[in-house]
Amino acid sequence: MEVRELTCVACPMGCQLTASIDNGVVVSVTGNTCPRGKKYAETECTHPVRPLTTTVKVEGGKHPVVPVKSADAIPKEKMFDCMKVLNEVTVKAPVQIGDVIVEDICSTGINIVATNIC
């Protein structure tokens, strides 16, 4: 049985969680004040994901870059590959909030969208 100590990041309370893992399965979570903490611990111990926020280059815009984010959290192991793709992306102005900048990035099924205009 493996035991992991985690800090829940699902809200600013930052509850200290203890997850017990048996053969890759989370069998118990303690320390959570609400059900979101249990779900966070289960995901973090089995398939961690993170939101991705960065900028991409813009051609012909008011600014040289525009901020973007993933429409959903991305598997942690794909973060580096996603950043490599986004470092190579240049979009043409105008860019609107919510425009899809990269569809299905790195076959995650998740789109990268603009979070500002440019």
Ligand code: SF4
């Ligand atoms: S367990 Fe619930 S209350 Fe505690 S940090 Fe996570 S989301 Fe917030």
